[in-house]
Amino acid sequence: MGSWNRGHAPPPTRLPAGEDTCHGVRADDLLCAHSAALLDTVEHQIIPRLMLLHRQHDSQASTSASGAGFSLDSHEVERFTEHVLQGYEQAMQHVIYLQDHGVPAPTLCLDLLAPAARRLGELWSADLCDFTQVTIGLGRLQGLLRSIAERLPPTVQATRLPRSALFAPAPGEQHTLGLSMVRDFFRASGWEVCADEPKAEAGLLALARSHRFDVIGFSIGSDRQTDPLKSLIARLRQEARYPLIVLLGGPLVLSRPELAQALGADAGATDARQALLVADALMTARDTNR
Structure with a gap:
């Protein structure tokens, strides 16, 4: 794998509030509804799905992450959020890097991707991101979660007729x-x-x-x-x-x-x-x- 840049990107800028509109509807009103729906999807639907799929790995998650020498703390979340804002490929490379160094999927979802979704909301509240940046960023997080799910091995199902x-x-x-x-x-x-x-x-x-x-x-x-x-x-x-x-x-x-x-x-x-x-x-x- 190529070199890994862990530096900080410059903070994104936000459009003036008066220009943040979409078809005559205030962008902050649109974002409240859209962001809430996406955040709910990330935290309460996609992540539980991954945890259900691989609940057998729960006891191994913290051991694997600590053994690899990584701490998915607020600084790691901040760096990852910057990559999410920069582009999908940058964020995906960040995820792959952590996976390659032993951080398991449930830990990535609970301790990195979900906090990044919340961080995007904080950036909006602090006027550091505009409507488009946060909306696109949340969409990228959903794409990353789906990619993680696709890479996981299938679970063994109990013998029964499919429901x-x-x-x-x-x-x-x-x-x-x-x-x-x-x-x-x-x-x-x-x-x-x-x-x-x-x-x-x-x-x-x-x-x-x-x-x-x-x-x-x-x-x-x-x-x-x-x-x-x-x-x-x-x-x-x-x-x-x-x-x-x-x-x-x-x-x-x-x-x-x-x-x-x-x-x-x-x-x-x-x-x-x-x-x-x-x-x-x-x-x-x-x-x-x-």
């Missing part, structure tokens, strides 16, 4: 980034996850009739979708003609956990890790009672 799941946005819902991460989380745990994402009610009902899904999950973010989703869940249960577990997640469930049962779902989940745990528990209970 199947379908995840879709609530009728009229447009935001699907979180759903794609939930799909990855379930796939990593051995579930067969439908790649289709039907946004129309007719398409989803057709899929439920033609395929047998153990779990169908919906993401909901607005009160406007509650009535259509309640109607859709009722139709699903009527037309599926097989035992079906319905899960509900999304921003609205975070603020109103009682909503899941009110809309006819079996349970709600606040993030991908909880969704998987709930789905497994409900599946086990269903199979036990057969």
Whole structure:
């Protein structure tokens, strides 16, 4: 591997606040929503997925990292964040360097990439980064996390029939980034996850009739979708003609956990890790009672 530059890059500059706009909407308002969604994805969906995949390495993580002589402290996070802002390749080389020197994937995710995501938010708050820099930087972090996941060896699954799941946005819902991460989380745990994402009610009902899904999950973010989703869940249960577990997640469930049962779902989940745990528990209970 070539030489490794551990020097500091000059701090990025931020555009004047008055020029930070996008199609007439203030950039700081856009960033609040976009950054919050990305940070939630990084910390509560992608990282739990990696930790679930390789929980057998947890006890080895600190030993490997300390044995390699590296401390992923605030200074290391600062250097890595600078590379993230400079470009994807610079950040990827930083990750590869640490991996080559014995730092395991879970440690990289928990002690480097997640703190870097928080650091980007701090740079925005301190007016050291503009809207575009932070948004692109968070996107690069997601790409790095996916790259780490792809390099990991597959886990050994218990012998059982594959469980199947379908995840879709609530009728009229447009935001699907979180759903794609939930799909990855379930796939990593051995579930067969439908790649289709039907946004129309007719398409989803057709899929439920033609395929047998153990779990169908919906993401909901607005009160406007509650009535259509309640109607859709009722139709699903009527037309599926097989035992079906319905899960509900999304921003609205975070603020109103009682909503899941009110809309006819079996349970709600606040993030991908909880969704998987709930789905497994409900599946086990269903199979036990057969």
